[in-house]
Amino acid sequence: MSKKVIITYGTFDLFHIGHLELLKRLSKLGDELIVAVSTDKFNEKKGKKTIIPYKQRAKIIKAIKYVDKVIPEKSWDQKVKDVKKHNIDVFAIGNDWEGKFDFLKEHCEVVYLQRTHGVSSTKLKKSLSSLSAINPDDIKMAFEILKRIKDDLE
Numbered sequence: 001m002s003k004k005v006i007i008t009y010g011t012f013d014l015f016h017i018g019h020l021e022l023l024k025r026l027s028k029l030g031d032e033l034i035v036a037v038s039t040d041k042f043n044e045k046k047g048k049k050t051i052i053p054y055k056q057r058a059k060i061i062k063a064i065k066y067v068d069k070v071i072p073e074k075s076w077d078q079k080v081k082d083v084k085k086h087n088i089d090v091f092a093i094g095n096d097w098e099g100k101f102d103f104l105k106e107h108c109e110v111v112y113l114q115r116t117h118g119v120s121s122t123k124l125k126k127s128l129s130s131l132s133a134i135n136p137d138d139i140k141m142a143f144e145i146l147k148r149i150k151d152d153l154e
């Protein structure tokens with residue numbers, strides 16, 4: 001009985017529960033899960049600025065127990081070659097890409113999985129940048145005011 005091989009593609013920046021849930025569900029679709037992680041150069045082409053560099057993102061994904069192999073994603077048009085090279089049975093990705101990779105149906109099964117709601121790397125980046133936008137002196141002043149109120153209440 002030959003192994004059922006699954007492949008997916010992604011940036012996986014600021015690894016979060018949405019990524020983990022997706023990898024877990026992907027691993028249940030077959031016997032071997034290959035993850036193509038977008039390189040920093042390719043992300044620039046995608047117009048995405050990542051916080052965690054490629055090497056570290058690839059290492060994090062490889063360390064996830066659901067993942068068997070990590071390959072680099074360097075271009076939009078490598079998918080057909082990858083499907084043939086790795087004898088892929090199923091191409092799967094989150095449904096934010098619904099329909100975008102149907103052209104692969106000629107070569108393998110194509111599955112779009114429901115994304116996990118309420119979490120995304122973009123959201124995390126926004127929170128981080130709004131946090132870092134706060135002036136430390138303002139925080140200090142806020143604490144002093146709170147302390148004075150507390151003292152007054154005692």
Ligand code: C2G
Nearest residue numbers: 009010011012013018019022093094095115116119
């Ligand atoms: N994802 C999810 N739930 C979230 C966030 C992300 O299921 N809350 C899924 C996405 O649908 C995707 C994977 O996690 O399948 C990785 O998401 P990104 O890192 O945002 O990947 P992206 O930059 O969209 O790259 O060639 C395809 C691209 O490389 C996809």
